[in-house]
Amino acid sequence: MSQNKNRIAVKSELKFIKSLKLKKNRVKENMFIVEGLKNVLELLNSDFKVLEVYSTDEYTHYFKKISYKVISPAQLTQISTLSNNQSCLALARCKDLSSYEDSLDHWTIVLDGISDPGNLGTIIRALDWFGFxxxxxxNSCADFYNPKAISASMGSFARINAFYMDIVPFLKTFEGDIYGLDLEGQPLDKFKNANRAAFVLGSESHGISDAIKVLLKDNLTIKKYGQAESLNVAMATNILLYHLRSF
Amino acid sequence: MSQNKNRIAVKSELKFIKSLKLKKNRVKENMFIVEGLKNVLELLNSDFKVLEVYSTDEYTHYFKKISYKVISPAQLTQISTLSNNQSCLALARCKDLSSYEDSLDHWTIVLDGISDPGNLGTIIRALDWFGFxxxxxxNSCADFYNPKAISASMGSFARINAFYMDIVPFLKTFEGDIYGLDLEGQPLDKFKNANRAAFVLGSESHGISDAIKVLLKDNLTIKKYGQAESLNVAMATNILLYHLRSF
Structure with a gap:
C-alpha cells in the first residue's frame, strides 16, 4: 500500500498556507510556498528542505517517490497566488539570506530597491540563464520568498542565491569597479571591462539611490532609439547580462 | 463654470466598461480601455480617438483641458484590471489592425502565437524603446487591446502598430532573410546581417510553428551559460532588439 494513502490536506493547513503570502508570517515560520509543477519539481531537485507537497489527483504521478497530500483543484485555487495553478504547491524551509561570503565571482549584480516581486523573479531567472x-x-528589495518572485523565477530560485544586506557598506568595501545602469551614461554596447566589477540596478520608480551614485565609477545606459520612457528593470538586467556574456 | 461640472460615472457605464475585458465585447463595440495615469496620458497624446476619461477626484487636475467624468476610487477598483489603479481609466476607439502595408522597415519582428498579453505588452514597450x-x-497572438497588454506596454501601445494576419503567406512573400529565435541555433551575439530581415519569435509553450520553421534561413539563439530551462519570450525579444541596434 502506498505511503500516500489517505493523506489529504485539511482545512487548517490550507489556512496556514494562505498565511504565508505575507512576509511577516514567512519570517515567523521560516517557511515559504512554491506553486505550479515546474517550480515544485525544481524545488524537489534542489537543496531546499521540502516540508510538504500538495498535489491534485491529476498530478500525483509526478510525486510517486515522495510523500505528498492530495488537494482538490478548488482548494488549490483557493490557496494559490496563481490564477491558473491546477497542479500542485509545496511548503519549504527558508534558507538564510544574510550569510553572504565573497564568492569572488567576476561580475556581481546588485539590486537597489527592486520592489516588484515579479521583476525580482524574472531577474533571478535571467541570472540562472546567463550562468551567474x-x-x-x-534590504528594500522585494522578498526573495514572495510567492510571485518564486513563480516568476520559473524554478531558478532553486539555483540562484540572493543575499540581502545594506548595500552601501558592501559597495564601499567592494574590491572592483562599480557601475550603475541608468537612463543616461556610457552606451552599454560599447562597454568592455576585463576587471572584476559590480553592476547596480536601481528601483523601478526612483532609480539608483544617491548614497550609491557617489560610489559609481561610471553609468552605463541601454541606448534609446524610440520614444518609450523607460525599459522595465528586468528587461534592462537581461540585456546587461547578455552583454556581459558577449565579450 | 467648468465643462466637467457634475459629470459623474453612472452604474450602467461601469458595467459596460467591465464588459470590455472580453475580446468579443471589444470587437463588437470597437472600443478598448486604457488604465492608469501613464497610459491614459499617452493615449491623450496619440492619434487614437478617445471616447471618455474617468478620473478620481485626486487626479482630475491632469485633465483640465478635456472633458472627463469623476469616478470614486472604489468604483475604479471595481472596474479596473489593475489591482492598484487609483487614478484614471479611459475608453477609446480601436484602430484597424489588419491594414498592414509593407513599410519597408529594415527589420521586421514577427510574433508567432505569443499568447500572454503581458508578454505582448512588454514586447511593444521594447519595440518602442529600440525605435521600431x-x-x-x-492571429493566435494575444489581442493587442487586451487590458493587460495595454497596461504592460506602459504607453507604447500609442506608438507601435501591431498588424494581425496569417503569418505563413506573409513570410512566404517577404522580401528579405527570415530568422527564428530559438533554443538552438547560431549564437545571436555573433550574428551580423546588413540585409533586410524578419525575425520570428515563437510561442511561450510551443516555440515556432512547423509551417514557419521551413521558411527560416537560420535559427539564432541566446547562448545559455547556466541551467534555466528557457528565457521568457519578452526577455528574448528585448535582447534581440538590443543586439540588432548594436551593429
Whole structure:
C-alpha cells in the first residue's frame, strides 16, 4: 500500500498556507510556498528542505517517490497566488539570506530597491540563464520568498542565491569597479571591462539611490532609439547580462 | 463654470466598461480601455480617438483641458484590471489592425502565437524603446487591446502598430532573410546581417510553428551559460532588439 494513502490536506493547513503570502508570517515560520509543477519539481531537485507537497489527483504521478497530500483543484485555487495553478504547491524551509561570503565571482549584480516581486523573479531567472550564481539585494528589495518572485523565477530560485544586506557598506568595501545602469551614461554596447566589477540596478520608480551614485565609477545606459520612457528593470538586467556574456 | 461640472460615472457605464475585458465585447463595440495615469496620458497624446476619461477626484487636475467624468476610487477598483489603479481609466476607439502595408522597415519582428498579453505588452514597450514602428502578429497572438497588454506596454501601445494576419503567406512573400529565435541555433551575439530581415519569435509553450520553421534561413539563439530551462519570450525579444541596434 502506498505511503500516500489517505493523506489529504485539511482545512487548517490550507489556512496556514494562505498565511504565508505575507512576509511577516514567512519570517515567523521560516517557511515559504512554491506553486505550479515546474517550480515544485525544481524545488524537489534542489537543496531546499521540502516540508510538504500538495498535489491534485491529476498530478500525483509526478510525486510517486515522495510523500505528498492530495488537494482538490478548488482548494488549490483557493490557496494559490496563481490564477491558473491546477497542479500542485509545496511548503519549504527558508534558507538564510544574510550569510553572504565573497564568492569572488567576476561580475556581481546588485539590486537597489527592486520592489516588484515579479521583476525580482524574472531577474533571478535571467541570472540562472546567463550562468551567474548569486545576486546582492538591498534590504528594500522585494522578498526573495514572495510567492510571485518564486513563480516568476520559473524554478531558478532553486539555483540562484540572493543575499540581502545594506548595500552601501558592501559597495564601499567592494574590491572592483562599480557601475550603475541608468537612463543616461556610457552606451552599454560599447562597454568592455576585463576587471572584476559590480553592476547596480536601481528601483523601478526612483532609480539608483544617491548614497550609491557617489560610489559609481561610471553609468552605463541601454541606448534609446524610440520614444518609450523607460525599459522595465528586468528587461534592462537581461540585456546587461547578455552583454556581459558577449565579450 | 467648468465643462466637467457634475459629470459623474453612472452604474450602467461601469458595467459596460467591465464588459470590455472580453475580446468579443471589444470587437463588437470597437472600443478598448486604457488604465492608469501613464497610459491614459499617452493615449491623450496619440492619434487614437478617445471616447471618455474617468478620473478620481485626486487626479482630475491632469485633465483640465478635456472633458472627463469623476469616478470614486472604489468604483475604479471595481472596474479596473489593475489591482492598484487609483487614478484614471479611459475608453477609446480601436484602430484597424489588419491594414498592414509593407513599410519597408529594415527589420521586421514577427510574433508567432505569443499568447500572454503581458508578454505582448512588454514586447511593444521594447519595440518602442529600440525605435521600431510596428510588429507583425499571428492571429493566435494575444489581442493587442487586451487590458493587460495595454497596461504592460506602459504607453507604447500609442506608438507601435501591431498588424494581425496569417503569418505563413506573409513570410512566404517577404522580401528579405527570415530568422527564428530559438533554443538552438547560431549564437545571436555573433550574428551580423546588413540585409533586410524578419525575425520570428515563437510561442511561450510551443516555440515556432512547423509551417514557419521551413521558411527560416537560420535559427539564432541566446547562448545559455547556466541551467534555466528557457528565457521568457519578452526577455528574448528585448535582447534581440538590443543586439540588432548594436551593429
Amino acid at each position: 550564481n548569486y545576486v546582492i539585494c538591498s | 514602428n510596428y510588429v507583425i502578429c499571428s
